[in-house]
Amino acid sequence: MSDDGQLILEVRDLVVRAGDRLILDGLSLAVRAGEVHAIMGPNGSGKSTLTGVLAGRPGFEVVSGSATYLGRDLLAMAPELRAREGLFLAFQYPVEIPGVNNVYLLKAALNAQRKHRGLPELDAFEFLNLVRAKLASMRMDETLLNRGVNEGFSGGEKKRNEIMQMSLLEPTLALLDETDSGLDIDALKVVAEGVNAMRAPSRAIVLVTHYQRLLDHVVPDQVHVLAGGRIVKSGGRELALELERRGYDWLRPGTAAA
């Protein structure tokens, strides 16, 4: 952890509602280039809302506060623009799109981003070479390319597919929403290797997770505990281990800290 990396994401006093329910209640977070942050918290604490709001998922109302991405007002940007500017969300529940080739979606995504950045679009041949290399690194079967997007994928395949997309799109800010949930230990290791391979001085990664076991494989620079819609405690890796031992109850608002 260092303070000299470029500030990539800065969230200030974010208050977010979904319907009549207040979900985030004054959340603040700063993430710098080169850092890996883990956001942990009990079910219903607002973890997925945070990644959703940052990526531009519909259905949330930002009541107050701000989110700045590379100095720009993130919340004013359209979701596809956020993506093309390098913000990537690995979904907790990757959606199935029947009949659409996985490879077709990947190519459209990469080329949309390249076009946005003024780079030439890759042709089918160049793209296939690139994606084959990424697949091999994720130990994924090439047949997944020609299947429908996430169609009939196992839970583990879906998550690995998300990480493969991340490595292809090389984001500046990667948000991973419970990517470890539902994975057996081997799949977890593959996913963790994928995330570790993405660690870079120019990139920031935010892992949202319920359990500490992913953090055995991906060592975070900072750990935050989200409860009651705000970050109630931050610390280093040891905080995650403490949570593993003590659970979350001692950190809930209204509970006296031990």
Added chain:
Amino acid sequence: MSAKQPELETLVARKYRHGFVTDIASDTVAPGLDEDVIRLISAKKNEPAFMLDWRLKAYRRWMRMTEPAWAHVHYPPIDFQAISYFSAPKQGKDGPKSLAEVDPKLLETYDKLGIPLHERARLAGVAVDAVFDSVSVATTFKERLAEAGVIFCPFSEAVQNHPAIVEKYLGSVVPVGDNFYAALNSAVFTDGSFVFVPKGVRCPMELSTYFRINAAKTGQFERTLIIAEEATYVSYLEGCTAPQRDENQLHAAVVELVALEDAQIKYSTVQNWYPGDEHGVGGIYNFVTKRGDCRGRNSKISWTQVETGSAITWKYPSCILRGDGSVGEFHSVALANHRQQADTGTKMIHMGRNTSSTIISKGISAGHGQNAYRGLVKVLPGADGARNHTQCDSLLMGPDCGAHTFPYIEVRNPTAVVEHEATTSKISDDQLFYCLQRGISAEDAVNMIVNGFCREVFRELPMEFAVEAQNLLAVSLEGAVG
């Protein structure tokens, strides 16, 4: 949320690309229909007596028939006396002998539409017949096909040069009195395409007809007859466009296919008639009868259609599975956007033993579009071992459109196995957001999802048509996500 999520409902608004009018002198008969008009058409076509008799028989049947009202479509009454039943681009007395003699404006029109009529078509390897208003203007590759023994020519030419074949097969699949529009077509049809594949020949290239309605206040009534003799194969494609006009125009075609023993006919359509504007003004009324007769043992007829145009589509390409072991297939994508109405499907009539049929229907409704699948699977008492599988999927885009399914199943043989599966789905916000989060625009995302939905049908199309069909669908839905 401060970033605006594009609304699916606003997804729908795009100009029709083929809406131009060709300024060309035409020889158009005054509106109205009586026996004199039919005699005139027959005389203009220099037809033998059997044709005129056949037309008059059809006309007399038509006079006693009423328009069908059972389809799930709504439109003001059609004044059949306000339509001109014959329109032809003016030309020299005997018509063009070769492409060099065809009016350059006509060729320009087909160029604009991307239809290769010239020799460069050789590269594409597709033989093209082009029907402009009521008349066939040019057929390419006639010689090469003739070497193989395949006859591919305008219908009117077939009447002149092969009257015996025409007389034998015309109306043998769709009789003159079959239905209101088929009877009207039989009385007044002016041209169309004719294909004859003699015994044992595999047609060496894709055959294609391009239909274009140009003149105002005309109807287009073309007739296509395809005969595949024993042990043959032929693949035939048709495409259709029309200018953008405020009044509705009638298109009432008839297609008859005959497959003898071990013959296979693959018939593909990409229909893009002018659909009318977003308020439902103008557009083609497409009332078409298409039917194939699997007359011989182990014959196969396969229909693939992509219906994106027309204000109203009323069309049920069907198969009569007469020969033992014959196979019928129907693959359809029908799009109803804006105020379009589509009532389409198929009939599979199982008569022979061990006959099988497959129906895959994909309906897409957007805007105020109404899309109905109507299908009949009928198994007659003698059809031992008949099998049918029907899959009927509807995709809804926005709150104001509709999808309807009317499957009719009549089974009179206890050994038959008939399956029907149906789904209705929407493009979910989750699917759309997933694509957006990968940097893909809402419009591209919708196209991608819709194309994925149609994939099973598109892969049945010949390659160059599959690409065209995808682009067409994209154009027809452009603007459907704001």
